[in-house]
Amino acid sequence: MIVLGLDTCLNACSVAVLQDGRALAHESEVMARGHQERLAPMAQRAMQAAGLGFDRLERIGVTVGPGSFTGLRVGLAFGKGLGAALGVPVIGVGTLEALGAEAEGLVFAAVDARRDQVYLQAFEAGRALMAPDVLPVETACARVAELAMGRSPTFVGSGGPLLAGVAPGARLVASEGADARIVARLAAGRDAAPPRPLYLRAPDARLPA
Incomplete structure (x- = not known):
């Protein structure tokens, strides 16, 4: 193909x-x-x-x-x-799925979403552990700690440096x-289906009052 x-x-x-x-x-x-x-x-x-x-x-x-x-x-x-x-x-x-596939093992795909938020999704052995989400950095850190359970994961994406501190020994993979x-x-490798945008939050732009 x-x-x-x-x-x-x-x-x-x-x-x-x-x-x-x-x-x-x-x-x-x-x-x-x-x-x-x-x-x-x-x-x-x-x-x-x-x-x-x-x-x-x-x-x-x-x-x-x-x-x-x-x-x-x-x-x-x-x-x-x-x-x-x-x-x-x-x-x-x-x-986030594509970013997560850049590494093996326990992987957190994390993108800095600005406004003290992170786009986050976790994977292990290629399987998603959570749906893609946008979270405050503090909440995202708690989610990482919960899923990592003391292990040393890999963070892929611009949001990794914001979260890696809660997982000692974590590896950071920068990705633009x-x-x-x-x-x-x-x-x-997947069935054909019409693609739909995944926004997760409203746009930053606002119409003039």
């Missing part, structure tokens, strides 16, 4: 092409904004590097959040539009965004 993986939810824009689980091309750029302008050219370059036309794609995987409201909508819109044009399924993958290769791999 040939899969295009996309991530635009956090502080990076990442694209990858996988064939039967093997990465043929991967490109990632760190950026706080500008995903909309960079995503299509990056996808085109990735397909060219893989030596494939877009008509060879059999599936598209895209992160659905949590993360930047604008960023996740950019990825979803591009993925859905491309999928509709090609007639291939578009599969949504949680941002999800790895599109992992997004593609996860998308290849």
